[in-house]
Amino acid sequence: MTRLPLEGIRVADFGWILAVPHATAWLGVMGAEVIKIESMQRLDLIRLLSQLPDRPFDLDGSMYFNSLNFGKKSVTLNLGHPQGVALAKEIIRHSDIVTENFTVGNMKKWGLSYDELCQIKPDLIMLSGTPLGQFGSESQCVGWGPHTQAYAGMCHLTGYPNGAPSGLGGTWPDFMIGVVMAYAVLSALHYRRRTGKGQYIDLAMAEVVMSMLPEGFADYNMNGHDRNRRGNRDDLMVPHNVYRCAGNDQWAAIAVNNEDEWRALCQTLEHAEWLVDSRFKDQPSRKAHEEILDALVESWTLQRSPTEVMYSLQAVGMAATPVLNTEGLCTDPQFQQRNYTVAIDHPVTGAIPAAGIPGLYSALPKEDLQYTAAPRLGQHNDEVLGGLLGLSAAEIARLKEEQVVC
């Protein structure tokens, strides 16, 4: 049996919604024992979304939740009850890592701040992920991932020229930030393996977004240039756009970065005369005539399907790809050959394919990773409270009766 990178590591996971659950999905798949602490009082809202059609509503039947919480266990603790908090602390005493994305101050309110938890687990690693971080004048603000991109400048820079600012696709940046959270925790764990010391990580979602916009901030701070929206266009590359293709709402993305690619484009589109056209003689000239050039390219793509565009242009060394929709994604041969999706059998929804963790690891075959079904609400109460914490069946029954475990 393959050993997994995080075997022996236990995570007390208070995370909910998207970002932290994505981070702890990585940790779980890589072999950590992730104990998701939730409850009926404070339900992970994702359990309410995306039920299979034509089935009765079921808190364990959310395809969305199940595709994000594989590799974890679920314990239901009522943190509004002092005994619930005491049990959470007992789980943390036996854990290496705590993850949470509550509004700033909630963990402290429950007596679960990092300082307090270090009293019971001195080498604890803890990650808090919030929209704007743990301190600073706006840190009390509430918000979800998509808002933070607005506050961080991303929405202002994304959009059609002269159009409104735009939210990004998917639920950007939640899943992206989940990856960064996993990276931060794995780095802290690496440090602990070397020094024996745990630490606290204060992650501000907006700041992660800002770390990915260096050009805009540099341009503003060096040159006073406050950038605006430019659609699919680039600073230098031209043509660089999505082009309508044959069919309904069909598009291809084409980017031309250098003279070789430009020549290849002219030849493939059978417009050798563009090579001697003074409007297109070099990149700055083509940039100055970008509108005209885009229209010329589109008159060619309109006669072809996105895949035909890809085959023709890739054959001559150009970057051209279809713009995929969800159906395209799920049927595309490249994604299929990489076996990116995993179908984990789930007692309520069955084995519906879900995105796995990105990357193929030569020493960690996918079938050996910990892709276990997402937990039913409270599925592991007896296992964790009885097994890990050593409570008797009678005590657990009493805790359930008193609504401490629910």
Add this chain to the structure above:
Amino acid sequence: MPDGALSDLKIIELSEMVAGPFCTKVMADLGAEVIKIESPRNGDPARQRGPFPHAQPHPERSALFLYLNTNKRGVTLDVHKPEGARVFRDLLKDADILVETWKPGTLAALGLGYENLKSLNPRLIVASLTPFGQAGPYKDYKAYDLNCYQFSVLGYETPFNQVTDPATQPPLKAAGEQADFLAGWTTATAIMCAVHWRHLTGEGQHLDMAEIETAANMIRPNYPVYYGERPDGPNRTRLSKRQEWGLPWVWPCRDGYVAILAITDKHWAALKALLGQPEWMDDELFNSPMGRFMHADVIKSLLETWLAEHDRDEVYRNGQALHLPIFPVQSLTEVMATRHFREREFFIPQEIPTAGPVLLPGPPFKMSLTPWSLRRPAPRLGQHNAEVYSGLGVGLGELARLQEQGVI
């Protein structure tokens, strides 16, 4: 110098532009020792990309390059030449990690594939990051950030829930190189998983990272929805996509834009309070999340009418006071002026020749024991050749000869 979380790791980077260099940058920022290899002729093409001070191109003044390569040392090396390949092998003997973004098979053809390197250094972790991965029908295809973003459905869903006319609103990319930056973060995370595995086993391994996959990871809910939905389900077109989430995120106000996301009953109650409890919001059509999804268009037009008569910052302040998830859409000028980020010391002055210290993004997360640190600026082309190569036992005479022959 404070100890970094990763300061015991030595990384060799054979990569250029954004994705690979950002991966090693975020590791260098946590203390890893990174040696960046550039081609002896022109170096990393990111040196040719702006922004530049006063918009004057210069290979040592690209803010993009300087940002992506802080905390690294830089050497020049032509790995295609046999002597260059020998020096490359020497560099990898005691390295922990190689990050490479060359076309699949290129290194193997030079005798520098993972299998060759593994016999040289069994503890070495090699991360290969390319647009489509190491195998499959598209493995040799070319793709830039635009292609990866658009290929992974992210473009099809941008602008999120704001498409009203697919004919005039094509799928849209995010600002900057978001697919590339994301591939960098994801590869760094995957490398750390391999580092932990090495803690247990003492062995390295090869990671095959595909940028299309690191991007598609962002729309992971689409998979189960696609496989679980009815054939006529809501995911088929960009217009009907709206049925899934109901309302857009970005809304126009009188003097700007706000982002609002009021999904839960609690948020709906806060939104009602913000609007002064108007009667229309009490309609039973809207008394559940599902009802609000179904009747999103009615809500949208009434909410837009109200917002058009109110100022952005007033709506933001009053909304937050009611615990409504709401933020202003800020321009970069406004972000830079935000007191909150100054209090958190997020922006760090970094030296850009002729521009002086320029404020650039600093630590994206704060670690209490091993704080982010800026140890050295990005390397000038070949800046650390003598220092790094003498460490491999290359004498001054040999260094001059290698330089003459274009190896370094």
